Amino acid sequence: MSTSPDLSAELCYPALLARDARFDGRWFVGVTSTGVYCRPICRVRTPKAENCRFFGSAALAEAARFRPCLKCRPELAPRAGRPAWSVMDASRTLAQQAAAWLDQAEWAEDGAGSMEQLAAHLGITSRHLRRIFLAEHGVTPLQYLQTRRLLLAKQLLSDTRMPIAEVAHHAGFGSLRRFNAAFAEQYRLQPSALRRGQSLNLSACGEPRLALNYRPPFAVDALLQFLAARAIPGIEEVDLAERRISRSLRVRHQGEWLAGRVELQFDAQLPRVWLLPCSAVWPAVASLMPSLRRWLDLDAEPATIDGCLGALAQAEPGMRLPGCVDRYELAVRAVLGQQVTVAAARTLASRFVERFGEALPEGQATATVHRLFPSPARIAIAAVDEIAALGIIRRRAEALIALARAWPGSRFAAGLGTPAEVLAELQAMPGLGPWTAQYMLMRGWSWPDMFPEADVVLRKQLSPPDAPLKPREVQQAAAAFAPYRSYAVLQLWRRAALADAAKKEEKKQ
Structure with a gap:
């Protein structure tokens, strides 16, 4: 059956x-x-x-x-990949957005008022929300949310020494009694039963780690090198030898923003990433884990994607689409990266963080990760001259302020609407052209089928030698990679980066 x-x-x-x-x-x-x-x-x-x-x-x-x-x-288990969006299937898109919202947000235990909030966020009635959610996912939003909570609790019980009362709290249950009752009813055993004979996965410091699994193959080195080239000093560190990433972040919990640091390390043998959050962000682990999975694209289905890309994926199978942990941060990086090299964009971002960012709270910082990316609220009150003084042209400084003032009410920030609607919204802002808007959607929304056809590197990679394609021809060539054109972008950028590195190596010799 x-x-x-x-x-x-x-x-x-x-x-x-x-x-x-x-x-x-x-x-x-x-x-x-x-x-x-x-x-x-x-x-x-x-x-x-x-x-x-x-x-x-x-x-x-x-x-x-x-x-x-x-x-x-x-x-x-890694989660099922997100289906491609279709203008003919708006209800399915809304149902997927609802599931993503449930993964990220915090809800009252009974969920009743929460469903009204979610429906209002999506711009539909709670009755319609229940209908489309059931049609897409086979369960109601409350059933989906209950499963999410119980499975998170099961992982925390199995992989940490956290007291059961804290597990209940972190998993979203209002009381230990309610948690024990729900766990026993659904799984027909007491939470304490998972602790018998428990063997923990501990870090080198003796702290528990959480496993984030993925489907192989995974082009780990390609992903880490992409992130390392763009890493902002003080905000993040990528250790290529150890295959480890550390970075600062903010995460919302019970109406407040928590600031801290996370460390992620790729397992050398198994298809998994180990997550070690600092103590400051542990309370928000339920919201944190889905965000980190999207950042590293752990739920991608490489067999399907590589099959669509064909020969382009053969050199680097399992390429992932790096997302983000903060859409505002990604938007700022996109603006700073307009018409400059990756290295130049990183330099500008470093100055931006040094001028407007805050220090991590005492006890959460390390020598290499010690600052927080500037918040939209801080940039919204900044003067254009303050930003321009960092070597950022005034037009881009104005764009950064406009983005901050539109936060968090924009469609892009809220994760709502169709790609076409969000692209139109972004391009209507001062200083945001098509390339920037497409890049923001590709990484900020982890959208799988975006292709910035005006990108010079992409145009060169798709063109025959000495016969550069016109913009319309670039679009036509990229259409062969739909609905995974964003992954084609990463493959083409990777191919260009490796070719440049090989040329530099030849010159040295």
């Missing part, structure tokens, strides 16, 4: 037999003989086909009264 025509036993059971990692997180299997649901990669004995039910999400499996496997741990 399956939950949809796309999840038939004929399609899923062979992948289950093969323990095919390509399907990890894309669906789960519920076993009627045990009442447990698993990931397709689970190493336990494969159940008989007649005992299997296949579900497109953990929420669907739990709504059918299956409980998560304690061995393969469904809470660690």
Whole structure:
């Protein structure tokens, strides 16, 4: 039995037999003989086909009264990739935006008032929200939210020594009693049962780490080199040898902004990233984890993307689209990067941070990560001359102030609307041209099908030798990579960067 025509036993059971990692997180299997649901990669004995039910999400499996496997741990599975947006499917887009909002936001435990807030945010009624959400995800928004909370609690119980009362609080439950009741009802065991024989994943400092899994292949070096080239001193550090990233950030929790630092390190053996948040941002870990997954594009489906890109992806399979942890920060970086080199943009950003950023709170800073990116509120009251004094031309200084004053009410900031609507909104602001708006959407929204056709490097990469393509011809050439043109951009930029590095190496010799 399956939950949809796309999840038939004929399609899923062979992948289950093969323990095919390509399907990890894309669906789960519920076993009627045990009442447990698993990931397709689970190493336990494969159940008989007649005992299997296949579900497109953990929420669907739990709504059918299956409980998560304690061995393969469904809470660690990478999430299903975001479907391509279509003008013919506005309801599906709204339902996806609603799920993303639920992943990020904090809600009252009963969720009633929260659903009204979410509906108002989307500009629809709560009844319509429930209808389109159920049609897209197979569960109601409240069921989706409850599964998210319980699976986060399960991970915190398994991977940390955090007291159970704190686990309940961090997972979004209003009281320990409510948490214990929900956990026991859904999973048919007490939270303390997960602590028996617990083996923790600890950092070198003896602190617990949380695992963020992904689907291989993953072009880790390409991603880290991309981020390292753009890393702003004091804000972030990328250690290429250790495959580790550290950076400062702000995250909202219970109506307040928490400031701190996170460290992420790619596992040398397994397809996972280890997350170590500092103590200041631990309370907001529920909102933090989805944001970091999008930043590193951990939920991408590389087999599908690389298959679409064809020969372009062969040199660097598993290329990811770097997102961001702060859309405003990304917007500022995009403006500063207009018509200058990556190195020049980084220099301007460093001056901007030094002038307008704040120091990390005492006890959270390190020698290399010790400042916070300037907030929109600070830049909104800045004078054009203050910004221009940093070597930033006045037109761009005006654009930075306009962006800050539009925050957080713009569609781009709120994550609402269609790409066309957001591009129009951004380009209507002073100093924001098509390239900047497209780059902001590509990385700020992690939009998979964006292609800034005016980019000089992209045009050169797609053009035959000594025969540069015209803008319309560049667009036509890029159309072959839809709906993953953003990934094609990363591949082409990577190819150009490697070619430049090889030329420099030749000159040295």
